[in-house]
Structure formats: C-alpha cells, structure tokens
Amino acid sequence: MNEALKRLVQSIALPDEEAKRLAAAHLDQLTKPPGSLGKLESLVIRTAGITGQPKPDLARKAVVVMAADHGVCEEGVSAYPAEVTPQMLLNMLAGGAAVNVFSRQAGAEVVCVDMGVNADISHPALLNRKLRKGTANMAKGPAMTREEAEQAILAGAAVAEEACERGIQLFVTGELGIGNTTASAAVASAFTGLEPSLLTGRGTGVDNEGLSRKTGAVQQALSVNQPDREDAIDVLAKVGGLEIAGMAGLILGAAARNCPVVLDGFISGAAALAASRLCPASLDYMLASHVSDEKGHAVLLEVLGLEPMLRLDMRLGEGTGGVLALPLIDSACAVMREMATFASAGVSDGTGVLEA
The missing domain is CATH 3.40.50.10210 (Nicotinate-nucleotide-dimethylbenzimidazole phosphoribosyltransferase (CobT), large domain)
Incomplete structure (x- = not known):
C-alpha cells in the first residue's frame, strides 16, 4: 500500500459514540412509543454516529x-x-x-x-x-x-x-x-x-x-x-x-x-x-x-x-x-429535528402530563 493510501486509511476514525447516545436519548423523548419507528431509529442512530451530529442534517x-x-x-x-x-x-x-x-x-x-x-x-x-x-x-x-x-x-x-x-x-x-x-x-x-x-x-x-x-x-x-x-x-x-x-x-x-x-x-x-x-x-x-x-x-x-x-x-x-x-434517510433525520417531544407537546409519557 503506497503512502498516500496509508494516510487515507489511517485518517478514518470510529463513529462518534456520544452522538449516537444523544440521538438514542432524543428518540426516546419524542411523542411515540419507544422503538416504534423500528429500523428508522437504528438508521438515524447510525447516521448520528457517522456525522457526529445527534440530529443529522443531510440536505446535500x-x-x-x-x-x-x-x-x-x-x-x-x-x-x-x-x-x-x-x-x-x-x-x-x-x-x-x-x-x-x-x-x-x-x-x-x-x-x-x-x-x-x-x-x-x-x-x-x-x-x-x-x-x-x-x-x-x-x-x-x-x-x-x-x-x-x-x-x-x-x-x-x-x-x-x-x-x-x-x-x-x-x-x-x-x-x-x-x-x-x-x-x-x-x-x-x-x-x-x-x-x-x-x-x-x-x-x-x-x-x-x-x-x-x-x-x-x-x-x-x-x-x-x-x-x-x-x-x-x-x-x-x-x-x-x-x-x-x-x-x-x-x-x-x-x-x-x-x-x-x-x-x-x-x-x-x-x-x-x-x-x-x-x-x-x-x-x-x-x-x-x-x-x-x-x-x-x-x-x-x-x-x-x-x-x-x-x-x-x-x-x-x-x-x-x-x-x-x-x-x-431524509425522513429518519427529519424526525429528529422536527418531531415534538413529550415535554414540548404537553403529552403524557405514561408517568403523567408534562408541561409544555
């Protein structure tokens, strides 16, 4: 492997685990049962780790x-x-x-x-x-x-x-x-x-x-x-x-x-x-x-x-x-940015009605 290719390979880091954690936590605060968006949720968590953005925006x-x-x-x-x-x-x-x-x-x-x-x-x-x-x-x-x-x-x-x-x-x-x-x-x-x-x-x-x-x-x-x-x-x-x-x-x-x-x-x-x-x-x-x-x-x-x-x-x-x-992918990312949380919508999350 030539030196330029070695440098390219060495520049690739592992995904951002903190961004994935924050994305997963945010998903669980949204106005839906936990995990109810199925594979879209795992998709957006992976995307968060890739980009380092808990709420990924991939418009381009x-x-x-x-x-x-x-x-x-x-x-x-x-x-x-x-x-x-x-x-x-x-x-x-x-x-x-x-x-x-x-x-x-x-x-x-x-x-x-x-x-x-x-x-x-x-x-x-x-x-x-x-x-x-x-x-x-x-x-x-x-x-x-x-x-x-x-x-x-x-x-x-x-x-x-x-x-x-x-x-x-x-x-x-x-x-x-x-x-x-x-x-x-x-x-x-x-x-x-x-x-x-x-x-x-x-x-x-x-x-x-x-x-x-x-x-x-x-x-x-x-x-x-x-x-x-x-x-x-x-x-x-x-x-x-x-x-x-x-x-x-x-x-x-x-x-x-x-x-x-x-x-x-x-x-x-x-x-x-x-x-x-x-x-x-x-x-x-x-x-x-x-x-x-x-x-x-x-x-x-x-x-x-x-x-x-x-x-x-x-x-x-x-x-x-x-x-x-x-x-x-666009829909999964849009959910992260646009969907209301239980708290912001004043919807009960099962433990009581939360204030908006």
Whole structure:
C-alpha cells in the first residue's frame, strides 16, 4: 500500500459514540412509543454516529457514478456490447438515465466520473479521472497493475473530498460499465472464497449459455491470476475494475470526512467489501439501500453484516437502488429535528402530563 493510501486509511476514525447516545436519548423523548419507528431509529442512530451530529442534517446529497470498461467482455459475458458504456454515459450526462430521474425526485445531484471508459468523451459535467481505456482481459492475465489499482482508489477518494469541500454531506455509490458484474463476481469470490457459481448472476440478462460463459470466465480469471484474498489491492488489480476500485476509494474518502455512504447493488457491494478489507473502520460508514436481484448480492451484504432497507428485485445499477433509499434517510433525520417531544407537546409519557 503506497503512502498516500496509508494516510487515507489511517485518517478514518470510529463513529462518534456520544452522538449516537444523544440521538438514542432524543428518540426516546419524542411523542411515540419507544422503538416504534423500528429500523428508522437504528438508521438515524447510525447516521448520528457517522456525522457526529445527534440530529443529522443531510440536505446535500450526491450520487457518484463511476464509469469504466472491462476487457473480460471479450469472453462474451454480457448481453450488450462494450460500446454501450460510453453511449449510456452520454445519456446519463444528458439527464436521461433512470438514476437521473430518481435523483431529481430525491433532491440529489448526479456526478459522473470517467474512471476508464474505452472511448474519448468530452462533456463539461464529466469528471475525467481516466487511468486507462478499460481493464485488460482478466481471464488472460491481471486486469490492471497494482499501481493503477492504487491510483484508482485514490482518485475515488479525491472525488469524495472535492465533493465534501463544496458541501456534499452524503454519497450514493453508482457505477456504469458493461462487464462489471463479471469483475464483481471475481472480486467477491476472491475475498470470500466462495465458488463463482454461487456469486455470478445474469447481469444485463444473459441466457443460460451466456451465464455459463460468464461463470467460466470468472473461474478462469481466478485460476490464472491467483489473487491474494489478504491483499485487497492485489484482488482489485488482478480481477477488479477501475470503477470498482474508484468506488472503494469513494467510500474511504467519504468515511474520512464523516459522511455516510449509501451502497447500491452487487457491484457497490464488491467495492464495499474491498474498502472494508483496506480499512475495517470504513464499514461503519456504509448504509445498505437494497438487496438486488443479482445473484450474490445478498451473500455480500451478509458478509458485510449490513441489512438492506429495501427489496425491490432491481438489478439496474447506476446507483438507482441507493437513490430510492434516500427518502427513508431524509425522513429518519427529519424526525429528529422536527418531531415534538413529550415535554414540548404537553403529552403524557405514561408517568403523567408534562408541561409544555
């Protein structure tokens, strides 16, 4: 691990336990039976610990969509050609993707980052952090060098830092890249030791023959590269993706600035697993939005110890599931700031009527 990455990891502190205690105490003073808001209460207590604010205010939110291509597409692992990545990125920059629609509803901005798209794209709203034009075919050798993986992680962390500097308080991990569920399955299998067949899903909707090719490509990549599960950078370099490494960096960068990170689906889960192996403390900053329909995502959430807020059978990616969870987070935080206490409302808390 290079020195810059070491400094980033060392800068991530544990959550603020006093803020969590104060948040829990305030919840119990609100005009409701204790614990009656269920998982919203544990959500806002976690958020209080992350931010250090007993009454969190997360008005400024950003979905960061990391885009990159994958050389493993040569193995026929996707129902769509690799050319779709730059085409969809342009659609997203124009505001026409599902993540744009959902983000407008949720009051979040969409930040698009070119981490390694195999095309030259110019757009005023695009952050260009391209390290190379897509990864190499991991079924034949390492997806990228160790240095490239480290630089991708640091680039993702820098995106988080820059966004925090302009006021962003919460992040959603998004991604775009044909072939990225294949790389994610390889990353997940490398870290967990589980067979690729248990983690490799249909992604963009491949048929049974395509799924067989995809699973075989993951197995071959693991066999050829022999990634070291105890070395997160080695795993990312050998069988990961530039956008997966970038999302891992985004998580670390957000955690270093005490910002919650809402995870999307399977690919976000693979990045989160990598981030947690680089820095176990970063796990405390992650919130699971949903469990996707992609095979393996539920397994990753279980490994991470995270409970999803939603189950909608989605498998689109882009950060869409993460954005749909934002209203729940907003509602939980609003309760802390706006709901009356027994004392302020003059409502009996069971021990007698309290004065307003």
